[in-house]
Amino acid sequence: MKKYFSHYRALISLGTPLIIGQIGVVLQNFADTLMIGHHTTVELAAASLVSNIFILGLLMAMGFALCMTPLIGKAYGQGDTDSIGATVKNGLAVNTMAAVVLMTVYTVLYFFLDKLGQPAELLPYVRPYYIINLISIPFVCWVNSLKQLFDATTDTKTPMWILLGGNALNIIGNWMLIYGHCGLPEMGITGAGLSTLFARVTMFVAIALCFAFSARHRIEREAFRSCSVNRSGMRSLITLGTPISLQMGMESGAWSLCSIIVGWIGTNALAGHQIMLTISQLFFQFYYALASAVAIRVSLFHGQHDYTAIRRTAWAGCHLNFMIAIVVSVPVVIFRDSIGMLFTSSPQVAAEVAGAIVPLIVYQFSDGLQCTFSNAMRGLAYVRPAMLVAFLSYFVVSLPWAYVFGISIDGGLVGVWFSFPFGLTIAGLLYYHFYHRRLLQLEANMD
Incomplete structure (x- = not known):
């Protein structure tokens, strides 16, 4: 082991x-879920x-x-600062285009929200929350783009402080605007x-x-200023980014x-599902942040x-992600019956959460495995197989089983969550296979 x-x-x-910064992101969702959940259960379901x-x-x-990340890293x-500057500028252009496409798609979807088969009582709460999230999309894309420069050049502390500061603003804003403190209306x-919109703009x-x-990034900044957006650079990023985008989109x-x-x-199950997603995202951010360091x-x-x-x-x-899986799972298992009450005063919703904790714990090692080796593939800029793995694991395996376990055999929320271990295990094994195969090819080419 030495x-x-x-x-x-x-x-x-x-x-x-990276872990602290990513946990800050989850804490933003955690705070939203907790604070909205204690306002009303219907609003919690709408937020979900x-x-x-x-x-x-x-x-x-x-x-x-x-x-x-792999291009900048x-x-x-290699000490090639010119390439770093060009990648950042082209990356910002590509991500602006992505934001425009997303906003267009979500604007069209807004007019079909009542066709999704959701409880009618949610729609008055869904519509304004939806529009505000729509407006914030470009700021999220720009922050993500610039964050890659800092992370890939091993300056992970700067984005960490920015994310933590933004999330602190979000929590304070929630307290003021959800409940109507400091003379503001209860919204x-x-x-x-x-x-959340204000926090994203500030970040x-x-x-x-x-x-x-920043003095540390002076050379990269000069390279950024001296280069211009070019089609070949954007095309390279789109070619590399599309499989990653499809992989993450399918996940x-x-x-x-x-x-x-x-x-x-039902509404209680949907509210419980949102709480479970918040808990699982907290776990995932540990794995994902460490796996990003691997990339x-x-x-x-x-x-x-x-x-x-x-x-x-x-x-x-x-190895480190497996250790994290053990550490985060133990307290959740111990306190599974009371976790739901942190987010809601509804005993029915808390009971839904307690039942779904079991499948959540079952798939933790699989989640750590798939996260590590998918990011190792990304570090090698070998991403095309990842979207095929994601399609097989999540759309061919997880989704059909979610319907079977949750609806067909009336397993409810617990049944839906028991579909996830199957897909995540298959994903982890296949990501390792493709990573290992690519590494052998690179080593063979060196010979």
Whole structure:
């Protein structure tokens, strides 16, 4: 195990700010869910529906930001600052285009919200919250783009502080606008949306100012200013980003479509589903942040053609994620009967949550495995197979079983959640297979 120690230290050092920053993102959702849930259960269900509709598009858009990481990381490993500047500028252009496409699609979808088969009582709350989320899309895309520059050049602390600051603003804004404190009107779910919009705009302004004035990134900033957007650079990012986008979209799409399935079960089940998603996203952010550190380290070693270090980095990341799975699972199992009451005063919703905790714990190791090796593939800029794995794992396996377990055999929310371990296990094994095969090809080409 000694051969992994240096990689453990490097991943922990690089990944800890990523974990803290990603937990900050989850805390924003956690705070929204908790604070809306204590306002009314109907608003919690409405927030669940809107959040799961938007997370699909936002994660797909994130694929066009994440594709910048292997390119910037590889260039950083080679000391090629000109390529870094060009990638950032072209990446911002591509992500602006993605934001425009998303806003167009979601604007059309707005006029069909009443056709989704959801409880009619939700629609008065869904519509204003939906519009506010629609307006915030470009700011999310721009923050994601600039974050890749900081992360891929191993400056993970700057985005961490920006995310934490933005989330603190969001929580304060929630308290003021949801419940009507400090002389402001009580706006409920609409106030939560306005608070989130303000936080996202503020985070974009902050990260743009850091890039514009940071001494550490002076060379990259000069390269950014001296280059121009070009079609070939944008085309390369779109080619690399599309498989990542489709992979993330299908992963998220399974959960979003499951929310619609859960909506057919009832309002209490949908509210419980939102709480479960908040808990599972907290777990996932640990795995994802550490796996992002794996992608960064892999991309650096890829630029240096050090394939032994790539292999050890990926396995070190897998070991650490398995340790995280154990640590986060124990308290949730112990307190599973009372967790739901943190978010809602409804005993029925809390009971739904307690039942769904069991399948959540079952798939934690599979989630850590799939997250680590999909990011190792991304660090190698080998992403095309990932979208096929995601389609098979989530659309061919998880979604049909969610319907069978939840609706056909009347398993309710617990049945829907028992579909996830199957898809995540298949995904983890296939991502490892493709990562290992690609690494063998690279090593063979060196010979």
